[in-house]
Amino acid sequence: MPTLTGGEIIAKYLEKEGVEYLVGIPGHGSTNLLDAFNDSEVEVIQPRHEEGATHLADGYARASGDPLAVFTSIGPGATNTVTGVATAYVDSIPMVVFTGAPQTHEYGQGILQEIERQKPGDFPSVMEPVTKKSFVVNDVEQLPRVLRRAFQVATTGRPGPVHVDVPMDVQGGAADVEIPEPAETRTHSRPGGDPESVSEAADLLAEADRPVIVPGGGCMLGEAWDEVQDLAEHLKAPVIPTFQAKGIIPEDHELFVGYAGWIGSTAGNELASNADVVLAIGCRFTDMHTSSFEQGVSFEIPPSKLIHVDIDNEEIGKNYPVEVGILGDSKVVTRQLHEAVADRVDPVGTEDNEYYDEIQRLWAEWQELVEERQTDDVPMSISRALASLREALDRDGIVVSSAGQPQEVTNPQFPVYEPRTNISCGGFSTMGFGVSAAIGAKLARPDRQVVDVEGDGSFMMCNQEVNCAVEHDVDVTWLVVNNDGWKSIRNLQVDKYGWDRVLNTPFEEGVDFVQMAESFGVEFSERVIKPENLTETLEEALAHDGPALVEAIVEPDNEDSGAIVTGKWDLADLERDD
Structure with a gap:
């Protein structure tokens, strides 16, 4: 086994993961890590602020589906990442963030830029609420195992950012180690939905008169765009994505009708609030998307029957009661639903289809509002x-x-x-x-x-x-x-x-x-x-x-200068006497 420093272990593992770029700003707490990248295939990108490093990694992952690595020093360099990491966490965007930490023998001594009044080397506590997992590496020999776990956690299931705190002496220390193969710690399949639940959902969709499909960010993360479009075309159901799923279907497609919510389209809100069956796939149903949950504005669930598909069981039924909840991957479950629906009904046509005609009319009306x-x-x-x-x-x-x-x-x-x-x-x-x-x-x-x-x-x-x-x-x-x-x-x-x-x-x-x-x-x-x-x-x-x-x-003084407000957003009113 080769003898490698902690920094070299990180560099070589990133190469095996196919990570193109390491993004960050050097400081005294990360020099041992950074030095290894003088001899690495991974290119180092120098932002001008650590928040910028995390946003850069975020944009890369959203455009490609693949994670980047971010590095910072100890202290304020590390805390500067929190806003960008939180942004990625809320939207389930993968990245791995390496931060410098005190030398292991100095933990709790209050060295330069250490947070230690509650417990020694306490920066990981800052990251815990905004990451899927936060690791601390106490010994260089732990690095290979922690690295494969970090990328496994970041990229599988519901993706998200992962933090790895690497003490300065662990970065510089050396050990005889093998660099693990990433494929050995990855699932080789995607989880499908329970067949009975899929069957129940297919029955609802096949019998629906006014179905709508609401793909969320989980469809983009799960690469379910073909499956969503195929199912929509079979049912001639309007597609009303969330903004995180924008682009899941071409926006000049005959079944795209815009969005629901506070600044959704008139067509999206009208069709979503009058659906008899709502198929939500990888969708969180947030306040912005639901007009702050006010019934009948963007959604009316119930009486609309909700089929809710998600990779994260905590999202299913969180904000609306479900008729059928399906735990599974957006791409696989949507394909299952399409196959099951196809067994029940033939593709729906457009001729003499009043619902389809309504979809076209409502979309044209919205387009006129935008053009004005x-x-x-x-x-x-x-x-x-x-x-x-x-x-x-x-x-x-x-x-x-x-x-x-x-x-x-x-x-x-x-x-x-x-x-x-x-x-x-x-x-x-x-x-x-x-x-x-x-x-x-x-x-x-x-x-x-x-x-x-x-x-x-x-x-x-x-x-x-x-x-x-x-x-x-x-x-x-x-x-x-x-x-x-x-x-x-x-x-x-x-x-x-x-x-x-x-x-x-x-x-x-x-x-x-x-x-x-x-x-x-x-x-x-x-x-x-x-x-x-x-x-x-x-x-x-x-x-x-x-x-x-x-x-x-652009116009500075028009109170209608921003979005066309078609729904509601509850921001609480002042309780005072006039």
Whole structure:
């Protein structure tokens, strides 16, 4: 057996896992680990902030389905990862995060950057709520076993981030070890659903007059896009994905009807709330997706009968009662359901099909609402900016977005046509996510155009990662829709309290994003004020060889400037006397 340092064991195991990139910022607590990558096939990417490292790994995994590794030093370098790791955890995105830790003989002595007042070397306690598992490696000989377990946990079942705390002396220590084969610790099949439950669900679907299919992020993680479309086409059932499943079916498909929830489509909410059977696959039924669970707005379960499929038994029946709950992989169970339905009913046709006609009519009505916002007014709407982006972007191009108005408009209004071409933070709704996630997406799919749509506020939270793209020559385009403030929250203030109660959401001093981009080394940066000029500018940015930034000046003072609100979102009202 070869004698390897802890850092070398990590490097060689990442090579066996096929990990392309190690992403992180060095510090005194990780130098022994990093040194091994001077001689590794794994390329090291240098972000400008540890949060950016985790978002980059997140974007890579969403675009490819494969995890990256992140590394940091001890202390604040490690705590800087928490927001990005939590973002990945809530959306079930795999990554493995290595953090430096005190030398084992110094645990609890309060060395530089140690958290130890509750218990020695206590940083793993910070990571426990936002990871599937947090490991501490106390001896270099433990590393091979911990590494294979870390990647097994991160990538199987319901995926998610895993943390590995590696003391400095374990990184530098040496041992005679064998590097394990990853395939030896992986399942070689996906779990199917219980046949009796599948049969019960198929009976409901075959007998339904108004079925709807609601694929969630679990369908994207499980690569169930073909199976979902095949089942929908057999039943002629409308497909109403969650935003984490955006792209699971082409958005110009005759059965796609948009989304349900607070900012869903009118068609999605109408059809979902009037379904007799709802088939939810890999879907969590969150407040945003269900209009805060208010009956009859987005869903009405019951009387709608719910078939709930998920890889995680804790999600089934958590927020709505089920008629049939099926524990299993989204791809396998959806295929089982299609086969069982096909045994019961022939493919449903469209001729003299009143339900199909209703689907087409409702979708056309929604499209008209969206088009009404795509005017050539100056300043332009975000909807108008996105219409130009759709014209400029390849059909298989990837669009990324962070929290705020750009995400509120992109998710329901910007059409995508393939899986893994919409990358957007979901349940944790993290501002600044897209700046670095877009870099990860482009590293994962260098053959695709990648555009990150950011608000000015969100962009400024992680703008330093533009310099990471410049250094590594990653060909990403940022579209910054600038409305001078936190206007998503401003609009909530106006809606709840009135214009005279707006506080701390507009920006008093603007930022020159073109100049900012130039200072980071971006060679293409343009500002667009007139909407008729935006498509051509975006086409030039996408054709540019290297990172590019386009700033679009959008309307700042319209309380309806963000999403088209079609559902409800309960944020609690003030209890006070007027």
